[in-house]
Amino acid sequence: MHHIDADLPSEITRVLTDFLHHAGGAIRETEPTFGPAVDALRAFVLGGGKRLRPTFAWWGWRGAGGDPGSSEAEGVLRAVASLELIQACALIHDDVIDSSDSRRGSPTVHVAFAAQHARGRWLGSAESFGRAAAILIGDLALAWAEDMFADCGLPAPTLAAARPAWRAMRSEVLAGQYLDVHTQATGDASAEAALRVDRLKTAAYTVQRPLHLGAALGGAQQSLVDALLEFGGDLGVAFQLRDDLLGVFGDPSVTGKPAGDDLREGKRTLLLALGLAYAEQQGRDGERKVIADAVGDPRLSDSEVDDVRQALLDVGAVAEVERRIEEMTGNALASLRRAALAEPAAQRLAELAHRATRRTS
Structure with a gap:
C-alpha cells in the first residue's frame, strides 16, 4: 500500500501546514497586526477535523485510476486539501450565524477574539469585534482555498476539468x-x-x-x-x-x-x-x-x-x-x-x- 493511501489524513495535514506557513508569511510582513488572525486560521485548520472532504476527493481520484506513485499525486493532494480551507470558512461563519460558543471543545473564533478585545479593554463592543474578526478570518480561508487549488501544480487542463x-x-x-x-x-x-x-x-x-x-x-x-x-x-x-x-x-x-x-x-x-x-x-x-x-x-x-x-x-x-x-x-x-x-x-x-x-x- 502506498504511504499516502495508508496515512491520508496526515498527508493532507502535511500539505496544509506547508501552504499555511508560506501563505501567511507575506501578509505578516506587510501588516503584523493581522498576525493573530493568520494564527487563528492556522490553528483552526490544523487543530482538528476529520478531513472528510479531501478524503472523498482523493478516493474519487484513485477510483478514476489515479496513481499515488505518479508525478501528479502531490499536486492532487494539494488540490484536494484545499477543501479543508473551504470547510474552515464554512465552520467559522457557521459558528457566527449560530452564535455558538464552542467547537471541538474550544472557544469558537468569534468568542476568542471577543475575549481578546475584552482583555485589552479596547473601544466599542467586544462581541461586535469578535464577529467581525471571525467573518474576515473565514473570508481569508475562502480566498486561500482558491490560491491553494489554483497553485497546486497540476496542469491547466487537469484543473480546468x-x-x-x-x-x-x-x-x-x-x-x-x-x-x-x-x-x-x-x-x-x-x-x-x-x-x-x-x-x-x-x-x-x-x-x-x-x-x-x-x-x-x-x-x-x-x-x-x-x-x-x-x-x-x-x-x-x-x-x-x-x-x-x-x-x-x-x-x-x-x-x-x-x-x-x-x-x-x-x-x-x-x-x-x-x-x-x-x-x-x-x-x-x-x-x-x-x-x-x-x-x-x-x-x-x-x-x-x-x-x-x-x-x-x-x-x-x-x-x-x-x-x-x-x-x-x-x-x-x-x-x-x-x-x-x-x-x-x-x-x-x-x-x-x-x-x-x-x-x-
Missing part, C-alpha cells in the same frame, strides 16, 4: 447555508425543507462534489462521475441524519459541542420535523409541545434536553431516522457496487460510508 465541480460545490454550500437560516427564520418545520438543506449543505458539499472533483482530476468519464454523485447523494444525507441524532443524543466529548446545541440554535432537522409531525398525528400534544418549545430556546437546560430526547423516542422519530440512515446507506453502497471504480477506492469508500453513518461517528 475539475473547475465545474469546484464552482458547483462553493455555490451549493452557500445556498444550503442560506436555506438553513431561511427555514429557521420562517419556522418551516417540514420534512421536505429539512431534506433540501441536507442535500445542499451536506450531501453535495461533503460527499458528492468532493468525489466529483477528485474523479474529474483523474479524467473520469461522465458515467463514473454520475455513479459517484448517486453514491454521494445518499451517503451525504445519511451522514447528516446521523449528525442530527448526535446533535441531540451525542456525547459532548465525542461531538465537541454541548449536548442539545442544535436544539438551542433552532436547527430545523429532519429528526425534529418528524418528531413534530408524528406527535401531531398521534394526538400527543404534550410531546409536541416539549419538542416545539425547545427549538430555538438558547436557555434550554440539560433536563429539558432530556425531555426532548424522550419525546422524540416516544413518538418514533428516532426509530424512523435510524431506518432512513440504514436505507440510504444501503442505497449508497449499491450505487458504489455498480460503479466501475479502480481498487482499492471501492473498498475504501465503502469503509468511509460505514464510518460516516455509524451510531458513534
Whole structure:
C-alpha cells in the first residue's frame, strides 16, 4: 500500500501546514497586526477535523485510476486539501450565524477574539469585534482555498476539468447555508425543507462534489462521475441524519459541542420535523409541545434536553431516522457496487460510508 493511501489524513495535514506557513508569511510582513488572525486560521485548520472532504476527493481520484506513485499525486493532494480551507470558512461563519460558543471543545473564533478585545479593554463592543474578526478570518480561508487549488501544480487542463465541480460545490454550500437560516427564520418545520438543506449543505458539499472533483482530476468519464454523485447523494444525507441524532443524543466529548446545541440554535432537522409531525398525528400534544418549545430556546437546560430526547423516542422519530440512515446507506453502497471504480477506492469508500453513518461517528 502506498504511504499516502495508508496515512491520508496526515498527508493532507502535511500539505496544509506547508501552504499555511508560506501563505501567511507575506501578509505578516506587510501588516503584523493581522498576525493573530493568520494564527487563528492556522490553528483552526490544523487543530482538528476529520478531513472528510479531501478524503472523498482523493478516493474519487484513485477510483478514476489515479496513481499515488505518479508525478501528479502531490499536486492532487494539494488540490484536494484545499477543501479543508473551504470547510474552515464554512465552520467559522457557521459558528457566527449560530452564535455558538464552542467547537471541538474550544472557544469558537468569534468568542476568542471577543475575549481578546475584552482583555485589552479596547473601544466599542467586544462581541461586535469578535464577529467581525471571525467573518474576515473565514473570508481569508475562502480566498486561500482558491490560491491553494489554483497553485497546486497540476496542469491547466487537469484543473480546468475539475473547475465545474469546484464552482458547483462553493455555490451549493452557500445556498444550503442560506436555506438553513431561511427555514429557521420562517419556522418551516417540514420534512421536505429539512431534506433540501441536507442535500445542499451536506450531501453535495461533503460527499458528492468532493468525489466529483477528485474523479474529474483523474479524467473520469461522465458515467463514473454520475455513479459517484448517486453514491454521494445518499451517503451525504445519511451522514447528516446521523449528525442530527448526535446533535441531540451525542456525547459532548465525542461531538465537541454541548449536548442539545442544535436544539438551542433552532436547527430545523429532519429528526425534529418528524418528531413534530408524528406527535401531531398521534394526538400527543404534550410531546409536541416539549419538542416545539425547545427549538430555538438558547436557555434550554440539560433536563429539558432530556425531555426532548424522550419525546422524540416516544413518538418514533428516532426509530424512523435510524431506518432512513440504514436505507440510504444501503442505497449508497449499491450505487458504489455498480460503479466501475479502480481498487482499492471501492473498498475504501465503502469503509468511509460505514464510518460516516455509524451510531458513534
